[in-house]
Every structure is written in structure tokens, then in C-alpha cells.
Amino acid sequence: MEPKFPERVPLAFLPTPVERLDRLSKHLGGPEIWIKRDDQTGLAMGGNKTRKLEFLGADALAQGADHLVTTGAPQSNHARQTAAAAARLGLGCSLVLRGQKPAAVTGNFLLDQLLGAHVYWSESHECNEAIGRVMADLRAIGRRPYLIPLGGSNVIGATGYVLAMRELLEQMAAEHLNFDFIVFASSSGGTQAGIVLGARAFGYRGGVLGISVDHPAEALKTQVAALATATATHLGLDALALAEAVVVNDDYLGEGYARVGENEREAIKLMAQLEGILLDPVYTGRAFGGLIDLIRWGAFTRGQRVLFWHTGGTAALPAFADRLL
Numbered sequence: 001m002e003p004k005f006p007e008r009v010p011l012a013f014l015p016t017p018v019e020r021l022d023r024l025s026k027h028l029g030g031p032e033i034w035i036k037r038d039d040q041t042g043l044a045m046g047g048n049k050t051r052k053l054e055f056l057g058a059d060a061l062a063q064g065a066d067h068l069v070t071t072g073a074p075q076s077n078h079a080r081q082t083a084a085a086a087a088r089l090g091l092g093c094s095l096v097l098r099g100q101k102p103a104a105v106t107g108n109f110l111l112d113q114l115l116g117a118h119v120y121w122s123e124s125h126e127c128n129e130a131i132g133r134v135m136a137d138l139r140a141i142g143r144r145p146y147l148i149p150l151g152g153s154n155v156i157g158a159t160g161y162v163l164a165m166r167e168l169l170e171q172m173a174a175e176h177l178n179f180d181f182i183v184f185a186s187s188s189g190g191t192q193a194g195i196v197l198g199a200r201a202f203g204y205r206g207g208v209l210g211i212s213v214d215h216p217a218e219a220l221k222t223q224v225a226a227l228a229t230a231t232a233t234h235l236g237l238d239a240l241a242l243a244e245a246v247v248v249n250d251d252y253l254g255e256g257y258a259r260v261g262e263n264e265r266e267a268i269k270l271m272a273q274l275e276g277i278l279l280d281p282v283y284t285g286r287a288f289g290g291l292i293d294l295i296r297w298g299a300f301t302r303g304q305r306v307l308f309w310h311t312g313g314t315a316a317l318p319a320f321a322d323r324l325l
């Protein structure tokens with residue numbers, strides 16, 4: 001029986017395209033590389049969070065909320081897409097960004113403000129208190145705030161990627177295509193939890209590999225497995241042995257989160273100059289750099305097909321200009 005999914009508010013252009021990257025595949029001389037363009041979900045420069053926000057936004061409206069509150073890094077793509085979703089749904093938006101307020105108003109930080117969000121700054125270790133204060137202040141003036149966790153990664157947000165996996169399988173069936181591996185950037189775990197659960201629920205038989213952007217593999221695996229299991233329970237899907245399907249590679253953490261190195265620079269330039277597609281410096285550049293390295297090490301064979309799931313983030317590019325060229 002087809003499971004019943006919660007309501008969503010339409011925010012994304014779906015389905016996102018799936019394309020074959022001929023010039024890049026030829027250049028690397030390994031498997032056939034394909035890409036799924038979730039950088040083209042459409043909401044204020046798109047990205048993976050738009051799929052999550054379709055369900056989080058619907059839940060906020062169902063609860064009678066009039067304001068979205070969330071948190072992220074100074075160049076958070078999630079924060080920018082949340083600001084855009086709030087604007088689209090006629091809700092207010094407050095963002096608690098972690099770290100130092102940057103001197104330059106650029107990238108996502110610029111877009112957050114153009115989209116009408118109120119931006120607050122907090123040191124990482126005080127962030128929860130800062131979020132608590134923003135929520136309390138909003139309630140004190142009669143607003144009804146709805147809190148979205150870091151990365152939109154709870155069972156409601158992850159549902160967006162369960163259905164994204166169904167979308168991909170429908171595209172594969174229509175084109176008589178099969179992918180041996182799906183590879184993407186993983187950080188707060190919601191994308192991977194949804195993909196792993198959707199793969200199980202809708203019968204994808206290939207491998208799913210999350211390339212960690214900022215967490216050690218064991219910690220991220222535990223987080224993704226717990227979220228996939230909780231999401232299965234939330235949706236009434238089979239949660240048995242989901243943890244075994246969670247595969248994370250943490251070989252590409254480099255100098256740390258949002259520190260751009262040669263791995264990211266090479267990946268961004270190769271994708272841009274061979275295919276005319278932009279990656280981002282923090283997530284997809286790092287993950288695609290990891291995929292290039294794995295191909296060079298012979299982790300995939302020539303006859304295989306690998307899908308790189310582009311999760312967006314290109315709005316951050318200008319903020320990293322000095323480290324990209």
C-alpha cells in the first residue's frame with residue numbers, strides 16, 4: 001500500500017532535472033557521471049533545503065504560526081531558503097546566525113536581508129540561548145514563532161528527501177536508467193536520512209554515499225541513522241536495519257567547515273569549465289572533490305553510473321571569492 005505523506009506547500013520547481021555529464025566523465029576516465037540538479041529547486045537561488053521547507057512550511061501553517069525562526073552559519077543556505085520560504089508564505093522570519101558578523105554584506109547574508117529576515121548573531125556555544133531569547137521576544141509581542149532546527153533536519157524536513165528519492169526513481173524508470181551509486185554532501189543529516197529511507201521505501205538497489213562536510217563519519221552515521229529511523233516511524237514506513245544503509249566518508253574534511261582548499265577549488269573549476277555548472281565552496285565543491293578523488297583512486301569501475309546529487313549552495317560563492325581563484 002502506498003504510504004500517506006503529510007501535506008506540503010509548493011515552493012520548489014519539481015522534478016529537478018537529471019543530466020549526463022559527458023565532458024566531465026570523459027575527462028576523469030572512470031564511471032559515467034550524472035547530476036541531479038537540486039541547485040535548481042528555484043526558491044531564491046534554490047538548493048536542497050527547499051524540499052524540506054515544503055513540509056516544514058506546511059507544518060508551521062497547520063500550527064497557526066506567523067513567523068519562522070532558524071539558525072545556521074554566516075553563509076547558511078538553509079537560512080536564506082528559510083527567509084525566502086517565509087516571504088513566499090507571508091510569514092515573518094528571524095535568523096540566528098552563528099559566529100562573527102562578517103564585514104562584507106555578500107552571498108547568503110546579503111540575500112537573507114533582501115528577503116526581509118531579521119538577522120541576529122551569536123557565538124556557537126551560546127546559540128541555543130540566543131534562539132530561546134528570540135522565540136520568547138516574539139511571543140512577548142504576540143507573534144506565534146515556529147522553530148526550524150539547524151539544516152531543517154528533523155523528521156518533517158527529512159520527508160522532503162524521502163519524496164525526492166521517489167522522484168528520482170520515477171525519472172530513472174521513465175528513462176530506463178540505473179545508477180550504481182548516488183553521492184552527495186552531508187552535514188546535518190536530513191538529506192541523507194531522507195535519501196536512505198526513500199531508497200529503501202521505493203526500491204533503489206544501488207549504493208548511497210554521503211560525503212561529510214564537517215563531522216567525523218561515525219558521529220554523522222549515528223545521527224543520520226537515528227533521523228532515518230525516526231522519519232520512518234513518523235511516516236509509517238519500515239525502519240528495520242536502516243542504520244546499515246548509512247554510509248559516510250569523512251576523508252575530505254580538509255581544514256574544517258567552510259575552509260576552502262585545493263579539493264574544493266579544483267572541483268568547482270572542473271565542473272564549471274567542463275560542464276558550465278556551478279558548485280558551491282562549502283558543500284557541493286567539497287563533496288564533488290571527494291567524488292573526483294574516489295574516481296581517481298579507482299573506487300568505481302568504467303561501466304558504472306554514478307549520480308552526483310547537487311544540493312545547491314552557489315549563492316555563497318561571492319563570499320568566498322578571495323579563496324576561489
Ligand SMILES: Cc1ncc(COP(=O)(O)O)c(C=O)c1O
Pocket residue numbers: 047048076077078151153185186187188189190191192280283284311312313314
Ligand atoms: C548546499 C548544501 N548542500 C548540502 C547540505 C547538507 O544537507 P544536510 O544538512 O541535510 O545534510 C547543505 C546544508 O546546509 C547545503 O546547504
